[in-house]
Amino acid sequence: MREERLPADWRKLLWVPTGVALVIGLVGFVDRLANGHEGAAYGSYVMWGLWVAMYLFFAGLATGCFFVASADYVFEIRAFRGFGRLCLVPSAAAMLAGLLHIWLDLGHLERIWRVYLQPNFISPMTQVVWLYTAFGLLLAVISWLAFKDVWRPLLGRPYTAEEAQADRRLIKALSILGLLVAFAVSSGVGGLLGIQASKTYWHVGLFPVQFVFFALASGVALMLIVAAFFYRPAEDRGRRQRILVILAQATLALALLKAFFLFADYVQSIYGGEPANVEAIRTVVLGPYPLAFWGLQIFLGIVVPVVILLHPRLSKDGPWLGVAGLLTLIGFVAARLIIVIPAQVVPELEGLRTAFVDERLTFEYFPSLWEWAVTVGIGGLAVALFLLAYQFLLLAPAPAAVPPAPAAGTVPKAPVPAER
Amino acid sequence: MRALAAKASPGRRQFLKAAALGAPALAAGAWVRGLSPPAEAGSTTAAPPVPSLPALEAGTGNVLLRMQAELRRALAKPVAERKWTMVIDLRKCVGCSACTVACIAENNLPPGVVYRPVLEEEIGEYPNVTRRFTPRPCQQCDEPPCVPVCPVGATWTQEDGVVVIDYIKCIGCRYCMAACPYSARYFDFGEYYTDGTPQRQPYEESPSPEYGRSWRRTGPYSSPVGNVRKCQFCLHRINIGMLPACVTTCIGQATFFGDRNDPDSLVNELLASGRAIRLKEELGTKPKVYYLV
Numbered sequence: 001m002r003e004e005r006l007p008a009d010w011r012k013l014l015w016v017p018t019g020v021a022l023v024i025g026l027v028g029f030v031d032r033l034a035n036g037h038e039g040a041a042y043g044s045y046v047m048w049g050l051w052v053a054m055y056l057f058f059a060g061l062a063t064g065c066f067f068v069a070s071a072d073y074v075f076e077i078r079a080f081r082g083f084g085r086l087c088l089v090p091s092a093a094a095m096l097a098g099l100l101h102i103w104l105d106l107g108h109l110e111r112i113w114r115v116y117l118q119p120n121f122i123s124p125m126t127q128v129v130w131l132y133t134a135f136g137l138l139l140a141v142i143s144w145l146a147f148k149d150v151w152r153p154l155l156g157r158p159y160t161a162e163e164a165q166a167d168r169r170l171i172k173a174l175s176i177l178g179l180l181v182a183f184a185v186s187s188g189v190g191g192l193l194g195i196q197a198s199k200t201y202w203h204v205g206l207f208p209v210q211f212v213f214f215a216l217a218s219g220v221a222l223m224l225i226v227a228a229f230f231y232r233p234a235e236d237r238g239r240r241q242r243i244l245v246i247l248a249q250a251t252l253a254l255a256l257l258k259a260f261f262l263f264a265d266y267v268q269s270i271y272g273g274e275p276a277n278v279e280a281i282r283t284v285v286l287g288p289y290p291l292a293f294w295g296l297q298i299f300l301g302i303v304v305p306v307v308i309l310l311h312p313r314l315s316k317d318g319p320w321l322g323v324a325g326l327l328t329l330i331g332f333v334a335a336r337l338i339i340v341i342p343a344q345v346v347p348e349l350e351g352l353r354t355a356f357v358d359e360r361l362t363f364e365y366f367p368s369l370w371e372w373a374v375t376v377g378i379g380g381l382a383v384a385l386f387l388l389a390y391q392f393l394l395l396a397p398a399p400a401a402v403p404p405a406p407a408a409g410t411v412p413k414a415p416v417p418a419e420r
Numbered sequence: 421m422r423a424l425a426a427k428a429s430p431g432r433r434q435f436l437k438a439a440a441l442g443a444p445a446l447a448a449g450a451w452v453r454g455l456s457p458p459a460e461a462g463s464t465t466a467a468p469p470v471p472s473l474p475a476l477e478a479g480t481g482n483v484l485l486r487m488q489a490e491l492r493r494a495l496a497k498p499v500a501e502r503k504w505t506m507v508i509d510l511r512k513c514v515g516c517s518a519c520t521v522a523c524i525a526e527n528n529l530p531p532g533v534v535y536r537p538v539l540e541e542e543i544g545e546y547p548n549v550t551r552r553f554t555p556r557p558c559q560q561c562d563e564p565p566c567v568p569v570c571p572v573g574a575t576w577t578q579e580d581g582v583v584v585i586d587y588i589k590c591i592g593c594r595y596c597m598a599a600c601p602y603s604a605r606y607f608d609f610g611e612y613y614t615d616g617t618p619q620r621q622p623y624e625e626s627p628s629p630e631y632g633r634s635w636r637r638t639g640p641y642s643s644p645v646g647n648v649r650k651c652q653f654c655l656h657r658i659n660i661g662m663l664p665a666c667v668t669t670c671i672g673q674a675t676f677f678g679d680r681n682d683p684d685s686l687v688n689e690l691l692a693s694g695r696a697i698r699l700k701e702e703l704g705t706k707p708k709v710y711y712l713v
Contacts (some may be wrong), residue, residue, distance in 0.1 A: 044607050112591065118573065120570055198703060351540055361532060
């Protein structure tokens with residue numbers, strides 16, 4: 001396996017598209033605050049659009065990355081030792097991106113506090129919001145502990161090995177709790193759609209189960225990208241190879257599982273013959289945007305990554321594995337749109353399509369430039385946060401992280417951070 | 421006026437007499453409607469006082485008068501003992517959409533918000549062809565799928581059976597819209613019909629009287645902009661003894677309204693005809709809007 005990493009200049013180069021995305025997003029964000037939802041392409045029949053799909057995508061990424069972190073913190077798999085905190089950064093960035101999307105999607109974003117102070121716990125949405133908040137808090141505490149070796153020396157206080165061990169135990173306990181919450185959140189997001197009996201395309205019994213695997217699959221794919229382009233353990237270069245192999249094999253297995261879920265859902269629905277469900281699937285497969293399904297979700301998102309991951313040479317090449325992870329994520333973006341939109345483009349009642357002519361009362365949807373702008377901006381923000389955290393936490397200068405030499409009789413100090 | 425009445429023919433005299441009696445009633449109704457204190461959004465028990473109006477001559481064969489008398493009879497009961505029900509006779513509906521327009525005017529609805537569209541279907545092929553018109557207000561379900569999914573409890577079923585929304589509480593997540601199997605909920609995007617014309621017309625900026633309050637849309641953060649909205653059987657009219665706007669406007673008298681708990685009500689008579697169906701009965705939502713087929 002080649003030992004290639006993204007050179008420092010390349011990382012700097014990443015700031016160019018990230019900066020452009022942030023500027024575009026800022027325009028969309030300001031417009032959202034000033035004019036509400038006027039620029040949206042969704043309406044009253046297709047009521048959830050790109051932002052809800054992206055919320056599902058980023059929420060899956062956040063919990064998925066945490067699942068990978070648990071290989072280090074909970075299951076203590078030797079190959080993943082030290083890799084956990086590299087997972088925490090994209091997890092937090094994705095969580096923020098997901099929350100921003102769903103927050104901006106609210107008609108009254110200033111009333112979000114009501115979900116906390118006046119909650120209706122019967123609602124799956126309330127359950128997901130509360131679980132998501134718990135997940136975010138756990139993630140913050142775990143990150144605070146996991147990066148203690150970086151920030152403590154900055155305060156001029158040494159970080160001892162004993163403290164590190166105690167924190168490690170605490171991180172493990174919190175991560176077990178976090179794992180359960182992450183499982184519940186990712187499952188709950190599936191349930192949020194799945195409970196809607198009148199929309200048979202969503203009313204899939206296995207949705208809460210599938211969404212856990214979708215989250216895991218997207219998290220593994222993202223960590224494959226991170227491992228391929230950003231991970232370089234200083235003390236054990238062989239670890240990177242082992243992690244790449246494990247993540248690549250997991251991506252392959254989960255891609256096949258994802259394809260199986262898709263096949264089972266669609267074939268069962270078509271055989272079942274429920275008209276609205278069949279119509280929704282027809283829209284996906286043959287409808288106005290076949291490129292999203294066949295081109296992005298199936299070909300780029302599953303077929304190409306599977307070919308790369310099965311290829312004798314490419315499957316051992318770090319950058320190619322990163323590309324496979326990236327394509328898998330692109331497929332996931334399309335998949336999330338294909339989960340959210342088609343259920344809404346089939347009228348609940350025959351005749352609604354023509355009952356009243358208004359641009360908000362149509363059963364067609366393609367995101368507006370404004371919606372794309374906000375999403376691009378939020379994506380840029382997530383990447384920017386990752387790059388900043390990578391620069392200042394994971395690539396922290398060695399002298400700052402290394403505690404002073406031990407005096408006689410004191411305990412040994414924590415090791416130098418693993419990621420370099 | 422007296423001289424005019426003396427010259428008038430008997431028929432005309434009768435009309436003027438009725439008008440003289442009716443004018444104060446109309447004025448009283450308008451006064452009550454205009455000055456009655458706004459009901460607390462979210463209030464389920466407080467029944468506004470029923471105005472003291474002259475007795476209507478029920479039994480004259482006028483369906484509207486009969487329903488209005490029944491409405492006032494129901495208003496005299498405690499709220500929990502009423503069950504507002506709507507019956508729509510599809511054989512009578514001519515698809516004129518007067519109810520749609522009346523509803524928009526009554527509730528001052530913006531673009532994209534239509535509480536009562538009329539669905540049109542063409543059945544059969546020439547020469548055996550017909551058209552069916554199905555007005556679709558909120559079905560006011562007894563088991564509404566939209567209610568339990570609201571994350572902040574901003575929508576619920578009142579004691580009188582009407583499903584309502586608290587515009588101050590609603591966060592605009594639109595989960596209830598996704599859950600409604602009749603697509604009867606709408607999102608207020610804060611738009612105006614006359615935007616893009618030389619001047620936005622003042623009538624569009626006049627407040628909506630829904631739920632007995634005055635809702636003025638002044639920007640993206642002023643409810644009901646950014647809220648989910650829906651038909652509420654014109655509660656602001658019902659509670660002061662007036663029938664819903666769609667009922668009084670129906671040119672074919674195809675829409676009926678009344679108290680299901682009143683055994684003598686017209687809606688109960690109609691529902692006993694054996695012609696009544698409900699939309700998507702199989703979902704178990706138990707709508708309180710019935711269709712006569």
